[in-house]
Amino acid sequence: MATPQSNEQFVGISPSENLTERASRLTNSQRQIYTYEELMGGVIGATTLETGSQGQFAGISKLVGSYNIGGVEYDSYNLKCIASLTPEATSHVVTIGSIEVGAGNIFFINNRSNVEAVDFNGFGGYTNNPLTFGAMVDDSTDIARPLTGLFYVNQENIPTFPIEFNAMYIIAADAANFECDVYVDMDFITQKDTTVEFTIA
């Protein structure tokens, strides 16, 4: 199939033309229209990652998809963070930042986070695994090995703050020293139309 040269060509309508869909009374002015790029990317607008105090980069962006779960409507968002768990140690805690919502709980519904380690003196190159215990990590030998301790993203409330304040951390620990790079990529849902604010740590 030929690659579409523009969104208009792909969709087959002119943006100035207010079409009525067959068997529907809705016109375009009553619809949410997404570009081809938005539909394929899923994200509304660019994801901007700010720099944090631990050298991490993090940010959130609103996603196109919304959910209706048992009659309750939710908006969806994406959280991204890039962090180096260095220098090597048995325990690492990186504060990503906080997600503060106007009202309601947040629920993480998807996790595509990745862990990258160096394996130059092992099988060569870099290892990439989902963020969980068992992911490959490295140390000063430049040989990757599986982590057998803890590896997860923590959503935590600060006891003195309202429940709508969610602090996010990367937690990793093992019996021996290790280091690696982490790419957090997680989707969460929250009450429809509530405010969502991210504060970098």
Place this chain on the structure above:
Amino acid sequence: MEDTLIKVTDEKETLLRPIDATFKVEYKYEGEATAEVVLEGDVKRGTVIKDEFPAPDASKDLEYSEIVIDVKDEPNNLAYASKTSRFAGRVPPKGTPVPLPFKGNIPKNKEEKQLAMAEKRVSLLERLQERFPPKEK
């Protein structure tokens, strides 16, 4: 069938899942001096799940029923105050939210949020290091 009888929330009706609290359900009958505790226990993950509220004594007139949420005063508990919700002449409706008043600190600026997150990070790291002691490099 078991169902959610009580939801412990904040005043925006956000469920307080991590709250450490107990609950009591009391029925007060006309002409009696004190209310009678008909159900009590721990709030688990912000909810109380049971079959039904106990049926009131049909031979007496129910003046009111009350749900008492007692938040444990512990340093790591969420900063919400205990509360009693009263229902005149009836048993509480199933799934009733009990909105607890917030008694903590609403962060005023970015720095205050960052400081709180940093303190929590130190606490998390210390607890991890107890289980995974630091090693020489």
